[in-house]
Amino acid sequence: MSSVPMETMSSALPPLLSCCQVCESQTGCPHVVKEMMLGTRDEFLYWECAECGCLSLTAVPEHLEKYYPDTYYSLKTREPKFTRKVRDFKIGRAHV
């Protein structure tokens, strides 16, 4: 994935997608993600910051409980190994 300057894609983006929620950088790229785990196939717009690598949801859905049933995996067991791998990958890529 390459980072695309905000300006070049602004025509295709909704107005609320403005900057990183963490560092407020305006450099990054949007990702449209379909919810597949529960099978709702609802689409969500995420923003990947080119500065800090943070992935943030640009608009929190109205009915969050719909996406977090009692059986939701993060409420049961955590997977630190996987989380660490993702983090290392991101950090490694940021310095290439």
Ligand SMILES: [Zn+2]
């Ligand atoms: Zn950021």
